[in-house]
Amino acid sequence: MTDATAEASETPAKKKGMLLPILLVAALGGGGFASTFLGVWSPSALLAPGEEKPAARAEGAPGLDFIDVPRIRLSIPNDPPRTLILTAKIETGTADRAQVEHLMPRVSDAFNSFLADIDPKAFGRRGVLEIVRAELVTRARYVLGDAVVKDLLITEFMLQ
Incomplete structure (x- = not known):
């Protein structure tokens, strides 16, 4: 009877040890x-040892200017008609x-022609802003x- 008790007590300990x-x-x-999916690091960077990462730009780094693109207001033919407003x-x-x-x-002409x-x-689909x-x-x-x-910064993207 003591052998059966000893075997029974070892089985849960082995299961806990494997878990x-x-x-x-x-x-x-x-x-x-999760870390690779979120872009914290890349496995391909480990395989390419000769490449160096470019230095990250600091916010408000000297030598950078942000120039306003005139606001674009565009009528979109739809049912009902909508208006796209874009500022960049x-x-x-x-x-x-x-x-x-x-x-x-x-x-401005190139932006208007594309939009x-x-x-x-397409404006109702997910991911349109990135495209x-x-x-x-x-x-x-x-x-x-x-x-x-x-770079280009979109500061306003609105559909009315």
Whole structure:
């Protein structure tokens, strides 16, 4: 009878001992997945040792200017008709400010042309703002040059 009692008491201890490593592996795996998914680190960066990350820009770093793009107000044919209002800023170097201001009518034209060609149904879909931003950056770089346009900030995107 003592042998049966000893075997019965060892079985739950073995189960508890096996459960801890399994939970630990699952927690570490989930944490690793979450950190790569959120962009904290990249496994591909470990495989490419020769590449260095560019230095992060500090907010308000010297030598950067934000130039206002004139507000765009565009009628969208829909049932019922809606109005798109977009306000943006172009991030550029201080030395390129005059060039950006001089070519702003071309930038506004490129932005208006793109926004007018968007299917009205697309504005109701998820992720449209990211697509619009990426396309506007592309058009700004086409007009002004890749070196001039650092980034584009959308400060207002409203559908009425």
